[in-house]
Amino acid sequence: MVSIKYCRRSLVQVVKYLLGCDGSVLIDSTANNTAEKDAIPNNPSLHGFEVIDAAKSVVEAQCPETVSCADILAFAARDSITLTGNVTYQVPAGRRDGTVSNASEVIPNIPAPTFNSTQLINSFQAKNLTAEEMVILSGAHTVGVSHCSSFLNRIYNFSNTSQVDPTMSPAYAKLLQALCPSNSTRFTPITTGLDVISPGVLDNKYYVGLTNSLSLLTSDHALLTDANLSAAVSRFATHQSAWESKFTKAMVRMGEIQVLTGTEGQIRLNCRVVNNASTTAAAAAATGFGSVVGSSHYTAGGVATI
Numbered sequence: 001m002v003s004i005k006y007c008r009r010s011l012v013q014v015v016k017y018l019l020g021c022d023g024s025v026l027i028d029s030t031a032n033n034t035a036e037k038d039a040i041p042n043n044p045s046l047h048g049f050e051v052i053d054a055a056k057s058v059v060e061a062q063c064p065e066t067v068s069c070a071d072i073l074a075f076a077a078r079d080s081i082t083l084t085g086n087v088t089y090q091v092p093a094g095r096r097d098g099t100v101s102n103a104s105e106v107i108p109n110i111p112a113p114t115f116n117s118t119q120l121i122n123s124f125q126a127k128n129l130t131a132e133e134m135v136i137l138s139g140a141h142t143v144g145v146s147h148c149s150s151f152l153n154r155i156y157n158f159s160n161t162s163q164v165d166p167t168m169s170p171a172y173a174k175l176l177q178a179l180c181p182s183n184s185t186r187f188t189p190i191t192t193g194l195d196v197i198s199p200g201v202l203d204n205k206y207y208v209g210l211t212n213s214l215s216l217l218t219s220d221h222a223l224l225t226d227a228n229l230s231a232a233v234s235r236f237a238t239h240q241s242a243w244e245s246k247f248t249k250a251m252v253r254m255g256e257i258q259v260l261t262g263t264e265g266q267i268r269l270n271c272r273v274v275n276n277a278s279t280t281a282a283a284a285a286a287t288g289f290g291s292v293v294g295s296s297h298y299t300a301g302g303v304a305t306i
Contacts, residue, residue: 021259022098023070026271029103030279039106044187045147049272049280052076056271069271070095074255081251087200089248091255095267096102101275112148113217119225120219127257129250135223135232135252139243141216142206145191147273148180151216156182167221172196172225176216203242207237 025042026049026214029035037046052072059067071093082088111123124134154165155176163175179192195206196214206220210233214219223229236243266275 012079018250019144021067021070021074021095021255021257022099022265023073023095024098025273026069026073026268027098027101027274028272029270033101034103036103037101039103040186040243041106041110052267052271054233060187062271065267065269067093067184068095068097068265070097072271077251077255080143081202081248084200085244087244087248089252092252094261096262097268097271098260098265101297111219112218113146115219117222119227120222121226121229127254129253129304131164131226131259132232132246133250133253135229135236136243137254138205138223138246138247139236140219141194141220142204143200143202144194145199146194146216147186148176148184148190148192149186151176151218152180152182152184154216154218154221155180165218165221167213168215172214194220202205204236204240207233207243211237 025036025046027035027037036042037049052069055072055076056067059072071091074091074093074095078089078091099288114146115123120133120134124131124137130135132194153164154168155173157163158165164170164177176192180190181188184190194216195209196216197205197209209215210220210224215224223233226289
């Protein structure tokens with residue numbers, strides 16, 4: 001089981017992990033390669049890798065060479081949602097782990113906190129996710145934190161006519177200015193909750209905050225700048241159960257992005273390191289790699305109900 005402390009700090013990060021569902025973000029950098037986890041958008045914002053390591057160790061002891069690191073990430077996302085919001089759902093299993101992790105692939109594939117609505121829609125559409133699913137998954141910002149550097153553009157030198165983004169609550173902006181120095185960098189060890197109303201709880205208060213000028217990131221406020229996106233925000237702000245139902249479905253959909261199945265990839269024995277040739281062969285020959293959690297599992301052709 002994933003710890004509640006990890007869940008409260010890291011659900012947004014688990015969502016980032018899942019944007020390419022082969023577990024490649026877990027691989028450590030080497031002398032010859034900078035891995036995804038050390039790319040600018042991920043370092044130092046991603047953490048909790050030791051939780052995945054611990055889960056993998058337990059699983060390997062019980063079911064050697066069977067459950068991938070990619071599957072463990074999907075299970076961690078589900079457990080995070082359950083522990084922070086008392087919402088659960090079934091997770092298809094049988095993903096395989098990737099063998100390549102390059103920092104250069106991160107920025108083109110992860111939405112930036114400064115994205116506008118068009119950029120956000122295009123980014124999610126590139127992963128076969130709809131604009132509504134983008135709004136739904138943005139609700140993961142109800143849990144987690146942000147470094148100052150991700151929103152400095154909204155509270156200092158916003159424009160020639162305004163020091164602060166005028167769409168942000170003035171009181172909220174002053175609170176953030178008191179917290180974050182204007183020279184903060186991504187390594188400045190100061191964070192604040194992405195959801196100021198109910199940080200650490202998976203609920204619809206993120207959307208309530210948006211409708212009350214309490215958005216933190218440019219990309220959060222961007223959901224209000226498009227009529228269709230804004231209408232979705234308003235619906236979810238007043239109907240938590242509707243958002244929860246759609247959120248779990250969208251998480252399953254996102255968990256299908258770029259999945260490796262069958263004999264593709266490998267079952268990494270250590271989530272931080274790609275298997276060598278001998279361990280890869282052993283893992284590929286192991287039985288039951290498409291283990292079932294819930295009612296479905298992945299096959300080479302996609303998701304099969306059993």
